[in-house]
Amino acid sequence: MKNIRNDILANVKKVIVKIGSAVLTGKDGLDLTIIEQLVDELAGLTKKGCQVVIVTSGAIASGKHRMGIMGALKSMPQKQAAAAIGQGRLMRLYSTAFAKHGLYVAQILLTLSDLTDRKRFLNIRNTLSTLMEWGVIAIINENDTVAIDEIKFGDNDTLTAMIAPLVDAHLVINLTSTEGLYSGNPSLSDDARFIPLVREVTEEIESAATDDTTAAGLGGMKSKVRAAKKITAYGIPYIIAPGRKKGVIQDIFAGKERGTLFLPADKPMHSRKHWIAFTLRSRGKLFLDEGARKAIVEKGKSLLPSGIVNLEGNFEIGDPVTCADAEGAAFATGLVNYCAADIRKIMGVKTSDIEALLGHKDYDEIIHRDNLAVTKQPRKQK
Numbered sequence: 001m002k003n004i005r006n007d008i009l010a011n012v013k014k015v016i017v018k019i020g021s022a023v024l025t026g027k028d029g030l031d032l033t034i035i036e037q038l039v040d041e042l043a044g045l046t047k048k049g050c051q052v053v054i055v056t057s058g059a060i061a062s063g064k065h066r067m068g069i070m071g072a073l074k075s076m077p078q079k080q081a082a083a084a085i086g087q088g089r090l091m092r093l094y095s096t097a098f099a100k101h102g103l104y105v106a107q108i109l110l111t112l113s114d115l116t117d118r119k120r121f122l123n124i125r126n127t128l129s130t131l132m133e134w135g136v137i138a139i140i141n142e143n144d145t146v147a148i149d150e151i152k153f154g155d156n157d158t159l160t161a162m163i164a165p166l167v168d169a170h171l172v173i174n175l176t177s178t179e180g181l182y183s184g185n186p187s188l189s190d191d192a193r194f195i196p197l198v199r200e201v202t203e204e205i206e207s208a209a210t211d212d213t214t215a216a217g218l219g220g221m222k223s224k225v226r227a228a229k230k231i232t233a234y235g236i237p238y239i240i241a242p243g244r245k246k247g248v249i250q251d252i253f254a255g256k257e258r259g260t261l262f263l264p265a266d267k268p269m270h271s272r273k274h275w276i277a278f279t280l281r282s283r284g285k286l287f288l289d290e291g292a293r294k295a296i297v298e299k300g301k302s303l304l305p306s307g308i309v310n311l312e313g314n315f316e317i318g319d320p321v322t323c324a325d326a327e328g329a330a331f332a333t334g335l336v337n338y339c340a341a342d343i344r345k346i347m348g349v350k351t352s353d354i355e356a357l358l359g360h361k362d363y364d365e366i367i368h369r370d371n372l373a374v375t376k377q378p379r380k381q382k
């Protein structure tokens, strides 16, 4: 185990550190001691030549505390207002703490729609790489003040997973309020066992994570494990670790067994396919027969109309659509060459019949393999 960690850490020169609200906030709002403790460690990393990008939570929790609100915020405008109050304060604390080490910070606030637009996605990539070149610490959060449900990441675990390919990170660390992943919820069950290493995010691992969230944060362990799946699919190792433990970052970089390490996928997904699979929001579902499923998953083929048995949704040409087996279990996402109404007319038929049925044929494939990302790999042979 130690060797696996050392092998992974030996080449880490770019790291994303996500810091959860439960780490950053105490009962008196933002916890300055913790922020300084973490910043000292992260500044230490940059001094050693490692580029650091932070994804931070804590804006809403801080704003809420500022306004003296005790219970949960009820409406979206209340959360948005709290974020507007807290975000500035959050940045000020980071800025002051990093300034003690002679380092500057930069604020980046994003909504999902900034990343689903490929051009904006690439622009953000350029901004981030310039900041890293300049040795400035980029501090990213969701732009909660303008984000409504349709354009929301939902939580910063999801945001982090979408940012990882933009940064081309060598490692992602998710700092949270627990030691890492357990086989159940450790605060509810004595049988819950700590899991130090995850080689592959299987269904069993996904179901080990519970949905319970802390009072301060939005994403529970489930969203952290979902993020693990997306991050490791891009070939990046991921560690969920206890953010309030002093020396946590140093321990991780010293190869100590801190937190749960998720190993990167053997065959990393290409950036654009990762974006199709994990950043775009699916607009519908195609149910495929076993032959089509195998052709896509095992042979990397395109999807032809003959393999489609049913569909759901009202999507347009170019929209992202989920591919599922006949039972509805999803295994891929792709950009469609035909709209839902046309696919209804041609599903199950040969490509040579498309023109007769539609009066036109622009493509043989419903989804071309270049636009098709497999999200569930075939089971490894034991």
Ligand code: GLU
Residues within 6 Å of the ligand: 020, 021, 056, 057, 058, 059, 060, 061, 083, 141, 142, 144, 154, 155, 156, 157, 216, 217, 218, 219
């Ligand atoms: N963006 C939110 C904030 O800064 C937190 C989201 C989360 O907890 O994942 O308050």
